[in-house]
Amino acid sequence: MDNWLLYILVVFAIGVGWLLGRRERQKRTETLGPNYYQGLNYLLNEEPDRAVAPFIEDLEVNADTLETHLALGSLLRRRGELEKAVIVHENILAHAELERDAMLQVQLELARDYLLAGLLDRAEDLLLKLSQRENQDIGSIRRDAHKLMLEIYEREKEWHRAAEIGELLAYGDESDKYERFNSHYYCEIAEDLLKRNRTEEARQCISDAIGHDATNARVSLLLGMLELAEENYPEAIRAFQRIRDQESVYVVESLESLQTAYEKSDQPMDTFRAYLYEALETTPSISIVLLLAQQIREEKGDEGVSRFIADHLKKNPTIRGLTQLIDLHIDNAHGVSKQNLFILRSFAEALVADKPAYRCNGCGFEGKRMRWHCPSCKDWGTIKPIFGLEGE
Numbered sequence: 439m440d441n442w443l444l445y446i447l448v449v450f451a452i453g454v455g456w457l458l459g460r461r462e463r464q465k466r467t468e469t470l471g472p473n474y475y476q477g478l479n480y481l482l483n484e485e486p487d488r489a490v491a492p493f494i495e496d497l498e499v500n501a502d503t504l505e506t507h508l509a510l511g512s513l514l515r516r517r518g519e520l521e522k523a524v525i526v527h528e529n530i531l532a533h534a535e536l537e538r539d540a541m542l543q544v545q546l547e548l549a550r551d552y553l554l555a556g557l558l559d560r561a562e563d564l565l566l567k568l569s570q571r572e573n574q575d576i577g578s579i580r581r582d583a584h585k586l587m588l589e590i591y592e593r594e595k596e597w598h599r600a601a602e603i604g605e606l607l608a609y610g611d612e613s614d615k616y617e618r619f620n621s622h623y624y625c626e627i628a629e630d631l632l633k634r635n636r637t638e639e640a641r642q643c644i645s646d647a648i649g650h651d652a653t654n655a656r657v658s659l660l661l662g663m664l665e666l667a668e669e670n671y672p673e674a675i676r677a678f679q680r681i682r683d684q685e686s687v688y689v690v691e692s693l694e695s696l697q698t699a700y701e702k703s704d705q706p707m708d709t710f711r712a713y714l715y716e717a718l719e720t721t722p723s724i725s726i727v728l729l730l731a732q733q734i735r736e737e738k739g740d741e742g743v744s745r746f747i748a749d750h751l752k753k754n755p756t757i758r759g760l761t762q763l764i765d766l767h768i769d770n771a772h773g774v775s776k777q778n779l780f781i782l783r784s785f786a787e788a789l790v791a792d793k794p795a796y797r798c799n800g801c802g803f804e805g806k807r808m809r810w811h812c813p814s815c816k817d818w819g820t821i822k823p824i825f826g827l828e829g830e
């Protein structure tokens with residue numbers, strides 16, 4: 439609604455600007471053109487969309503009116519009216535005798551319209567020309583152009599090109615942010631190479647990813663997968679276990695593969711259990727508890743396992759843990775008790791059935807599967823497993 443009001447105001451401002459310019463001309467002609475009446479008519483009939491074109495045709499583009507044109511262009515874009523935003527920005531470029539920096543700014547806005555409209559080739563052409571200009575003094579415009587190019591390459595999954603641009607952006611205040619991005623671009627390349635069994639090239643990309651951000655837990659996960667594929671089990675275990683010290687919330691993502699690595703290696707399962715107990719201290723995750731329960735069941739029996747899960751649930755209640763506890767009791771129950779436990783179990787399952795398992799720390803986006811790139815805010819490494827009653 440605020441957008442709508444602002445939009446009417448901008449159109450009104452254009453009308454006023456038009457009127458003022460018109461007054462000057464009126465001194466010569468003493469008449470108002472049909473565009474003005476037409477535009478005003480649309481405005482009065484609350485049809486601001488139709489009012490835009492007549493006013494724009496008559497409102498001269500110059501240094502004084504540029505801001506109004508730009509404001510209208512960006513409002514149209516925010517309203518999703520991309521074709522009209524393109525018309526406004528192209529109109530400025532076609533008519534204006536503006537200073538160089540102002541023209542570059544308008545080209546940037548036009549590239550943004552193309553990008554949002556999905557015209558990626560046109561946006562890329564424009565941005566390449568902008569970023570290749572040799573002027574030393576257009577640093578901030580070039581940086582904005584690079585950021586838009588990054589969005590294009592991310593959308594096209596052109597990870598090598600994204601990494602090239604990411605390198606150019608990784609300095610100053612935003613150095614850490616773009617190094618994190620770069621690390622993920624190399625992870626994307628490595629993941630793709632791993633799928634195609636090109637392990638040596640994947641290893642090189644993983645090493646590049648570490649070079650950009652040594653704290654990126656995804657790199658350890660990928661390295662572990664690579665070592666597992668190469669049957670280097672002790673190395674795989676080392677890589678997976680590094681996640682606990684990098685970002686322990688991601689330990690849950692490695693559990694299945696880590697278990698496989700331990701089972702195939704000649705390392706004692708006691709070491710695996712010790713690692714899980716330690717990981718549980720930093721990350722009270724029900725997935726770790728359930729894996730441990732599975733590991734100690736033979737030794738401690740159903741009763742010991744029930745006690746272990748119940749102790750954890752007292753401190754960190756989760757529905758998944760409750761379901762597991764019910765399962766352990768169902769086997770030993772009879773008659774009505776058994777039936778009631780089944781009812782309770784299906785009730786608990788229904789409670790978490792449609793719940794998301796992951797959430798973005800940046801924008802709150804939620805989903806059922808793990809993603810390293812947030813589809814909503816486009817940040818990298820901000821989606822994490824959800825902890826709490828309905829999650830981990």
Ligand SMILES: [Zn+2]
Nearest residue numbers: 798801812815
């Ligand atoms: Zn997000």
